[in-house]
Amino acid sequence: MxxxxxxxxxxxxxxxxxxxxxxxxxxxxxxxxxxxxxxxxxxxxxxxxxxxxxxxxxxxxxxxxxxxxxxxxxxLSLADGSLHPLQQAFIEHQVPQCGWCMSGQIMTAAALLAVNANPSRADIVTAMDTNYCRCGTYHRIRNAVAHAASLKNPVTE
Amino acid sequence: MKNPSLRWKISRRGFLVGVGTTVAVVAVGWVAGKNSLRLAISNMAEGTEKAITRGAPPATPMQWLSISADNILTVHVQKIEMGQGILTALAQIAAEELSLPWENVRIVMDPTGSPVQDPNGTGNSESVVSHYLPLRNAAATLRDMLAAAAATQLNVPVAALKNTPTGFVTDSGVARTYGAIVAAHTAEWVVPETAPVLKETSAFSLIGTSQKRLDIPAKVTGTAVYGHDVRLPNMTWGVVARPRIIGAVIASVDPKNAATMPGVVAIVNEDSFVGVVAETKAQAQTALLTMDIQWKLPDTLVTQAAIDAATTVDPATGVEIQRDGDALAALESAKTVYTREFRTPMAVHAHLEPQASVVDVRPDGVDAWVSTQVPAGMASAIAEALNREAANVTVHPVYLGGGFGRRLDADLGIEAARLSAAAQRPVAIAWSRADEFHNGFVRPPTHHVMRGSLAPDGTIEALSHHQASGDVLLTIFPAAVGTFLGWDIGAVRGAKWYYTANAGRLMTAQRVQLPIATSFWRGLGLLANGFAIESFIDELAEKAGIDPLTFRMQNLPDTEFGTRMKATLNAVSTLANWNSGPPEGHAYGLACSADAGTCVAQIADVSIVDGAVRVHHVYAAIDCGLVINPDGVVAQTEGGIMMGVSSTLIEALTVVDGAFSASNFDAYPLLRNNQAPDISVVIVPSTAAPGGMGEPPIGPIAGAIANAVYRLTGSRPQTLPIEIQAK
Incomplete structure (x- = not known):
């Protein structure tokens, strides 16, 4: 198949x-x-x-x-080979420790940002609550996802 | 696997090391008597003068460091990256003495049999502690050797060369990169006969900076290779029969038609070891299920009640680990003696990457990729199992998807090696989560009986801590060691009293030999002991009518350690605004601990939400001595806190019907994002030598949360995980 x-x-x-x-x-x-x-x-x-x-x-x-x-x-990386904003943000915030959960964390976050470009803190926690991180990077995951949302949606004022 | 850039022709003289690098030799006389010897070993294990260099230093700096023609420094180590950021920290240390820009620095985990020899593996929070000076000395020696070579090449005296970030420059402005010097050097490298001059710490440009982790880009793109990810040509899959009932062993095996089932390559059935090798994992599992395996159960099934009963303090049998003054006499004569008991449960590591190994046994050699913290030990274990020379086995390090002490058992590699020897092809074994829960090892349960008395001025008069714990470290030693010692060095991590040098202090450790596999878990006894000690100190503060922070300050000794701990407590108090207190309806809980040369203090901001403990924020101050990578220190502090919050609020493994109570996370949940606190960390400036970071931050957290819960409920938590009792 x-x-x-x-x-x-x-x-x-x-x-x-x-x-x-x-x-x-x-x-x-x-x-x-x-x-x-x-x-x-x-x-x-x-x-x-x-x-x-x-x-x-x-x-x-x-x-x-x-x-x-x-x-x-x-x-997940963009067509031109550059990193997805979430991958950039996870590097910027130095999120991964052991890294084993990170593919799943990033894919979960990417699905969130695809449908909710400007998630609130609560939206992020609710979406990311489905993914364990045994190294305890939860706090950085929240910050990185929020940061990635801002990268994806540059503020135009 | 060879290191192509490592093509040094070298003299065999060992290089000399500069100040401070020592191999401590602790002579302990057998005539000193059993109890004194026990105390001496305890001091050796926990003393501040602990030996920091272990294993042989390399014969030349080139065994650790190579430089390519394009001026890239590659650092070769056998420390294992499991998320603690060790590769980045060691690379920073190595590059510092060469002053190289960070972009020019790489680091690799070398396989066994390479020039890097590291018999100790990765653990005990001591990778930075043990490498800090040796790596700097190696790099500084290399710098001096490169200077000598450059002087020859440029026909100037060494004194006429100035070190730059990329190499050397002469008085007249002729520059040579390190890489160019190496490329042009055809003679044998001569190791200097004098120790190198190390940089002053004030001149550091890499050490003390938050360089980005070298392993992270591969971890956000899915390209990092872990044990579970190793794929070899012609690779097969192995599964091993494992018991569900604790203590069960194989009684009989009828293989039925397993050998002729689709995809089956080999079956091993010998010495109570049964495994199947097949082309796919599913085929191997199907064939194993076809076999009729009868298990012989233990005469008595293990029960939780029996574990709890065994893990109970009997003051008469504990071995004295700490004895200052006469605490028992002081408690005997005290007007009021305060007593409190604490218990902690069994727990699993729950590293999210289950154990995995790929082993290729060939007539000419063995290559193994194993999820292990101890490559050298794994190579020896596989060699022994296959009856080969250790040099015949190469263990290739892989990233570990979490370690936490779990990646220390040799069976993992041995099983795949036995199956590969039978299949004559590479075999991968990938553990399932159920394998992990039922066939790993667990954090031992503990029981603590604390007693204390106060002087009329509210200071501590006497303290005793009787602890009973399942084995931690003794499980890796021959039985005779445990029998002789009678107590476990690992179980007492953080168990000694660090408060007040003026009071009588007693700590006894009671070894509990349980019918379950117990061993290392992040911090060993630290989480449990921190919970007991810091909860009890909080209780004494309350009985004395003194603020918990002030009480700790008043009762810490005026030693170097006490001064560091007081500064750490002050820092966390400022960070959290201890005096102003938490938001309305919340409570603050304070705790501190010392481990691996590092002082940690934490304040937990806690409330009760819908009848459950909610940790909103944890404030942490840390003095880990000289800092290599500040953000790495913060990350390890956050990680230790989160793992500790999970243990404090959620985790407990029990035994039901002779088996562990969980096969997966449905029955043993971990902390999730919506339960995870925000964390603020402040690093306390320190002139102390580098301390450990992987484990110390887990020390105070259970006590900090428990002390907050007490303030909220009026009931002092005595067991983990904490369950709320209504006020």
Whole structure:
């Protein structure tokens, strides 16, 4: 079967099974930017976009993804290769520590900013509440997402 | 893996190091008697004069440092980056003596067998502590060697060369970069016979600055490679049969038709070790499930009640770790003795990247990529398991998706090695979250009995702390060590009294051998001991009728440590406006602790929201001695606080029906973003040597929150996680 990942059609084995997207990405396509954390849809480390919506790749069977558009952290950078405003902001605020949750954090935040260009503090906390960070960078994540929103929407006064 | 830029021809003489780098030799006489020896070892483990250089220094600076023709300095270390920012800090230290611009600096984690030898691994908050002077000396020695080579090349005396940020320049203005000097040097490099002159700290241009972390760009683009991400050509997947019931061992195995199932490459069934190798993870799992594996359960299932009962202080059996004056006599004769007990539960590390290893066993050698904090130890363990020479095994460091003490067990690499030896192909083992919960090891439970008395003026008269804890450090030593010592150095991190040199002080440690795997967890005993000590000191302050900050100030000693801690407390009090207090309806709680040469003080701003403890803001002051990277210090402080808030409010692992109570985060949740406080950190200027940063900030947080909760509810929390009792 074919999957549309980061704008490219990719052929994967059609085993007629419902193997989760996270394992197809990581183990079959060697796209290891999407991380495995709990396999139960709780921690958010495997968050990708399916048709622009933040989605848990560990809870998403590939046989439900025909015709849908999947975006992973590898496809988040802009067309010219420059970093997404969130990636810039996460560097600027020196957010990651171990970094394992960061692909998921950034994909969750990117889905938020796509539908809410000027999120309030409460909007950011609500959206980012779905993603664990064991290193405890929550406070920097909030600041970086707010900063990225400002980068994306330069104030014109 | 070779280092292409590391092509030095060198003499074999070791380089000399400058001031202060010592390998302390602590001679302890066996004739001194068992108790004195125990006290001596305790002092060695926790003393301020702790040896800081461990492992052999390199024979030449070139084993740690290489410079390419385009003037890029590459620092080679075997410290493991697990989020603590260690690579960036070590690169700053190394580049300082060469005065190189930050853009010219790289750092790599070298594999075992490379010239970098680091038998100690990464932990104990001591990477900066142990590398600070040796790395500077290596870099300064290299600078002097480059100066000598430049002098020869330019035909001028060394004295005529001036050091610039990129190399040297002669009096007449002829400049040579370090890279050009290296490229033009064809003779053998000669290591100087004199120790180099190190920069004055006032001349530092990199140390003490918040350089951006070198590992972060790869971590926001998904390109950083962790143990779980290693993919090799021809790689297979392994799964291992693991028990769910604690203490269960394999009794019998009927492999059924597993060997002929789709994709199966090899099956290993020997010495109570059963594993399957297949082309995909799912095929391996399916084949393992097909096998009929019977487990022999322990005669008695482990119960939480038995763990709690065993982890209970018996004052008669504790070993004296600290004894100043006669605390027991003072408590005996005191008019009023205050007593309080505390308990902390088992907890898991919950590093978000589960354990992983990829091992390729070939006749000519073994290559292993393992999620480990200890590459050298892992290489030895794999070699031993395969009955090969250690030099035959190369462990390649990988980024760790969190460590927190969990990445220390050797089984991880050994299992993949055994499967790879059978499959004759590279094998990856990637643990699931359930594997982590049931087959890892846990933070040991603790019990603390605190007693204290006050003099008429409100100062402390006597203190005792009896602690019972599951093993931490002893789990890595031969059983005889534990039997001889009778107490665990790791369990008593932060357990000794640091208040008042004038009072009688007693601390005893009681070793509890539990039927569960307990070991290292961030800070070892620090979180539990900080909770007990700082809660109890707060209670004594209240009994004395003295403000908690003033009481701590009055009872800290006038030593160098006490002076640093008082300055740290003052700094946090200013940061949080302690005297003005928190917002309406909130309470402030104060606590402090010292660990790894670092003083930390924290104030938690807490309220009760819908019957639950809510930590709004944590203010922290930290004196970690000389600071390498201020933002790195702030980040580690934030991280320690968040992990501590999670432990204080949420986390507890128990045993139910002979197994750990959780298989995933649904039954063992972690702190989430909406529960995470804002954090403000102030670094206290300090002239002390660099202290540790990875663990110390977790020391005060439970006490700070508990003390705030007491002010809100009138009930003093005695167990973690804190549960609210109505006022």
């Amino acid at each position: 074919e999957l549309s990942i980061n704008g490219k059609l990719v052929t994967i084995a059609d085993n007629g099974d419902s193997r989760p997207l996270v394992l197809v990405l990581r183990d079959e396509l060697n796209m290891t930017g999407t991380k495995f954390g709990c396999g139960a849809g709780i921690c958010g480390a495997c968050t990708v976009h399916v048709d622009g919506v933040a989605t848990r790749a560990c809870q998403t069977p590939v046989n439900q993804l025909a015709g849908k558009s999947i975006t992973t952290i590898e496809g």
